Amino acid sequence: MSEKEIRSVLATDCGSTTTKAILIEKQGDTYRLIVRGEAPTTVEAPFEDVTNGVLNAVMEVEELRGRKIIDDDGRIITPQNGDEGVDVYLSTSSAGGGLQMMVSGVVKQMTGESAERAALGAGAIVMDVIASNDGRAPHEKIKRIRQLRPDMILVSGGIDGGAISHVAEIAEVIAAAEPRPRLGSDYNLPIIYAGNIKARDIVKDRLGKKSSLVITDNIRPVLERENLMPARHKIHDLFMEHVMAQAPGYKKLMGWTSLPIMPTPAAVGYIIETIAKQQDIEVMGVDIGGATTDIFSVFQGIFNRTVSANLGMSYSISNVLAETGLDNVMRWVPFDMDEADLRDRIKNKMIRPTTIPHSLAELKVEQAIAREALRLAFEQHKSLAVGLKGVQQERTISDAFDQKSSGATIIDLKKLNLLVGSGGVLSHAPRRVQAASMLVDSFLPEYVTRLAVDSIFMMPQLGVLASEYPKPATDVFEKDCLIHLGCCIAPVGNAKKLGDPCVTVEYNVKGEHIKREVAYGDLVLIPMDAGEETKATITPSKRFDMGLGKGKEVTKKISGGVVGLLIDARGRPFTMPTDSAERIKRLTAWEIELGLYPR
Amino acid sequence: MAHAYTPGLRVADKALITRERRLPLKGEVLVEKGKEIRAEDIVAKTDLPGNVQIVKAASILGISPEDLPDVMVKKKGEHADKGEVIAMVSSFFGLFKSKVVAPATGTIEAISNVSGQIIMREPPIPVEVVAYIDGWVSEVIPDEGIIMETTGAFVQGIFGIGGEIVGELKTAVANPNDELTADKITPDLKDKVICGGAYVQYDTIKKAIDAGVRGIIVGGFRDSDLRRILGYDLGVAITGQEKIGLTLILTEGFGRMKMAQKTFDLLKRFEGKRVSINGATQIRAGVMRPEIIIPLGEKYSQDLADQEHVASGGLMVGSIIRVIREPHFGELAEVIDLPPELTVVESETKVRVLKARFDDGEEMLMPRANVEMIES
Known part of the structure; x- marks a missing residue:
């Protein structure tokens, strides 16, 4: 069906706990979200059929919309016939723990990293990276492969035409481990080989009989170039054929959908990429869940995704504390707390992950932990979203001065145009300004950045839709999916002392002239409605930079949102006072200025 | 009447309990359907493939990988003891010899003329599965294991560490609000599973381990003590593999917490009975909570099935x-x-x-x- 002919789209996302359905319909020239429904996912016992949950969620949509979508045999009606059914039905899935992969390369920092990026980009959780130089003895690698039982392994290594002995070595290690797939023991583990073209026969010989081996183009044909798409496509194909086909009810579901079922994070990646391309902007998205935090970015046209598998707000909440340490969590809590008490509270959330903060103090602690989870996930993202390592670069004199090496991160907060947050703690924060504050504190955006949250986390469904039909996907993304919070203005630099001049912001909106001088250390919120857009003159003081150099005035486009315009004059790099009383004083001042919590 | 679903932990005086006892790989099942067996009985066994040792032989010998097959002293499929020479080259009319010895006892599985590696496999590792609960074999899964069945009292905990153990149940405190203090750990608690009221601290657990206590069931426990016992901060709640010397089950949560009266009364009532407990906890897709099973030595009945239905x-x-x-x-x-x-x-x-x-x-x-x- 051509994009123009589409009148309605039904999309479901089968998550580990909830299956969410959305119905999109064409209204005039644009597509809008009409209703949504949800139901518990039914992959596990006693139901063991994912389609039960899908039908339950769709039934809710039917009831709310008041029209028939499921036929009498319990199937989704496609295409739309009069007022019944939908033209397109599609689905994403992360049920059963999503797609778990192991990857391997010869040199960890080169082909190993490329393989990791390919798997992450395809929506996988990377359980481990095996490489010739990863510092482990062969028997340790074998033990690890056996222990992990991935859904799939991606083997890379070497540039085309290079030496083959290291690739053979890796293939032999994997063969010796006799890896078994995670789900079911009746089929062979899928392995994708995307390495040196010359080593294909060797790999076939070593792994052909012990696995379902698929060979595709090298992800690093030459040192200077990555070619991740063929491997990413193969991962999707095998995800459908092997992994999904093993999960209960998926064969049936696959027969219903108009497009292949996509792993949820891969779909989110698609929509972020589409938006970045269409609007020609640098975008970053974060999805913080109970168990994991995913970050997606497009900088310089390059898409990157990372999954922090053990950073989350419920199942993994304890791990956030273990990784960041108590002091880092406490620096965001605006009151003193006994360490042992805080530890117990966090553990109690971990063992009872579905509980909700009832008291205000509990909410503040939870949002403090969220800031650290987001910060750590962002650190991990920066370290993987890098230029290719091992590449000789031509250097000019100015490069020699700034000491940039190959493999530096491509994440540049100064160029970031849009930061989108999603996941319960951000999307469902009782006040939207809390989401804005958590995003700013953890990502520390620089210069001018638009902030938004995904209202009901429908980016996965829109992503899979965008892969074939970009217009309906982007229409809904702009109009119904994103809640624009506003803009953050953050000058880079630090003054000598708190209260020194930092920045002056001037603009006209609704016929009114606004001028605001903000001192170093302050965080200021100026209301500015969603839909308002204007040019602002931003003048940093002599120790601060807004993009043209210290003290240099700039003119930038700013836009409003449900929160407004946030001027963050706390300095970059940002530091929090270590003295407890001083810290609480400043946190409380920011809290009052932003109206973060009821008082 | 208003009605809503909320998850709860089970505390049942009498329930039908079944447990799958499965081998990690196919093997041999040693018991028959219908047989009454005890928790410690071995029900199935198998051999896991042995560990693999890889030797970078070509580089040790200073030869190119393609020459490796020609210098092997032991051929593919042959046995070698640890330290035995498996490959050797002589140079300078036999004056200098470079050797590769077997890193472990096993068989030569592969000799690679591309990577120059020798792959040796150690002897298979035997694995046995025990019944874990006293009861009957209700089903045999051919070559893989069995399903055990019993009727018994059943309590789900909220969090635990340590794996499956069996022992005699003993209550060491007078009421559910009491703390299990170190002075209550007496020598007669050796090999026992003890019920300890509201709270236990690090020093008491240490003393219990030294006294040979097999398990502790208690209302609450502090995370700071958990960190001391494990030696690390537990990040993700996947437990059961810890080897601290006993199995610990919390029925309520972290902190000092009175054990639910019903749980305490039940455990007290079954004092002296054999109990099977498992601290394994997994709080993610496929939730697994620690469990306390007290088999009553009765077979399954229809009445019980009806009771179960009503309870949920x-x-x-x-x-x-x-x-x-x-x-x-x-x-x-x-x-x-x-x-x-x-x-x-x-x-x-x-x-x-x-x-x-x-x-x-x-x-x-x-x-x-x-x-x-x-x-x-």
Whole structure:
């Protein structure tokens, strides 16, 4: 069906706990979200059929919309016939723990990293990276492969035409481990080989009989170039054929959908990429869940995704504390707390992950932990979203001065145009300004950045839709999916002392002239409605930079949102006072200025 | 009547309990269907493939990989003892010899003329699976294992560490609000599983380990003590593999918390009985909670099946609940109303709530997500 002919789209996302359905319909020239429904996912016992949950969620949509979508045999009606059914039905899935992969390369920092990026980009959780130089003895690698039982392994290594002995070595290690797939023991583990073209026969010989081996183009044909798409496509194909086909009810579901079922994070990646391309902007998205935090970015046209598998707000909440340490969590809590008490509270959330903060103090602690989870996930993202390592670069004199090496991160907060947050703690924060504050504190955006949250986390469904039909996907993304919070203005630099001049912001909106001088250390919120857009003159003081150099005035486009315009004059790099009383004083001042919590 | 679903931990006087006892790989099942067996009996066994050792032989010998097959002393499929020469080159008319010795006892599995590696496989590792609970073999899964069945008292804990153990149940405190202190750990508790009321601290656990106690069941325990015992901060709740010397099960949560009266009474009633406990906890897709099973030596009956069915109801006015988040964490209360509309609570979160009455008569609205039912 051509994009123009589409009148309605039904999309479901089968998550580990909830299956969410959305119905999109064409209204005039644009597509809008009409209703949504949800139901518990039914992959596990006693139901063991994912389609039960899908039908339950769709039934809710039917009831709310008041029209028939499921036929009498319990199937989704496609295409739309009069007022019944939908033209397109599609689905994403992360049920059963999503797609778990192991990857391997010869040199960890080169082909190993490329393989990791390919798997992450395809929506996988990377359980481990095996490489010739990863510092482990062969028997340790074998033990690890056996222990992990991935859904799939991606083997890379070497540039085309290079030496083959290291690739053979890796293939032999994997063969010796006799890896078994995670789900079911009746089929062979899928392995994708995307390495040196010359080593294909060797790999076939070593792994052909012990696995379902698929060979595709090298992800690093030459040192200077990555070619991740063929491997990413193969991962999707095998995800459908092997992994999904093993999960209960998926064969049936696959027969219903108009497009292949996509792993949820891969779909989110698609929509972020589409938006970045269409609007020609640098975008970053974060999805913080109970168990994991995913970050997606497009900088310089390059898409990157990372999954922090053990950073989350419920199942993994304890791990956030273990990784960041108590002091880092406490620096965001605006009151003193006994360490042992805080530890117990966090553990109690971990063992009872579905509980909700009832008291205000509990909410503040939870949002403090969220800031650290987001910060750590962002650190991990920066370290993987890098230029290719091992590449000789031509250097000019100015490069020699700034000491940039190959493999530096491509994440540049100064160029970031849009930061989108999603996941319960951000999307469902009782006040939207809390989401804005958590995003700013953890990502520390620089210069001018638009902030938004995904209202009901429908980016996965829109992503899979965008892969074939970009217009309906982007229409809904702009109009119904994103809640624009506003803009953050953050000058880079630090003054000598708190209260020194930092920045002056001037603009006209609704016929009114606004001028605001903000001192170093302050965080200021100026209301500015969603839909308002204007040019602002931003003048940093002599120790601060807004993009043209210290003290240099700039003119930038700013836009409003449900929160407004946030001027963050706390300095970059940002530091929090270590003295407890001083810290609480400043946190409380920011809290009052932003109206973060009821008082 | 208003009715809602809320998860709860089971505390049952009598329940039908089945447990799958499966080998990690196919092997041999040693018991027959219908047979009565004890927890310690081995029900199935198999051999796991041995560990693999890889030797970078070509580089040790200073030869190119393609020459490796020609210098092998032991051929593919042959056995070699640890330290035995498996490949050798001589140079300078035999004056200098370079050797590769077997890193472990095993067989030569592969010799690679591309990578120059020798792959050796150690002897298979035997694995046995025990019954874990006293009871009957209700089903045999050919070549893989069995399903054990028993009727017994059953308690689910909230968190545990340490794996499956069996021992005699002993109550070491007078009431569920008591702390299990170090002075209560006496030599006669050796090999016992002890029930310890509201709280236990690090020093008591250490003393219990030294005294040979097999398991401790207690209401609460502090995370700071957990870190001392494990030697690391537990990040993700996947437990059961810890080797601390005993199995620890918490019935209520982290902190000092009175053990639910019903749980305490049940454990006290079965004092002296054999009990099977497992601390394994997994809080993610496919939730697994620690468990306490006290087999009663009776076979399954239809009456019991009916009882089971009745027991699994939802949250209703009159249900007894436990609060599982601050404020009032750990306290028991009775549901007195289930308003259907979304309500804004102190944190400004808009949620479905219930109204509950505590023992002292205080009434309070709280999120439904923050309670669990005390199931029977």
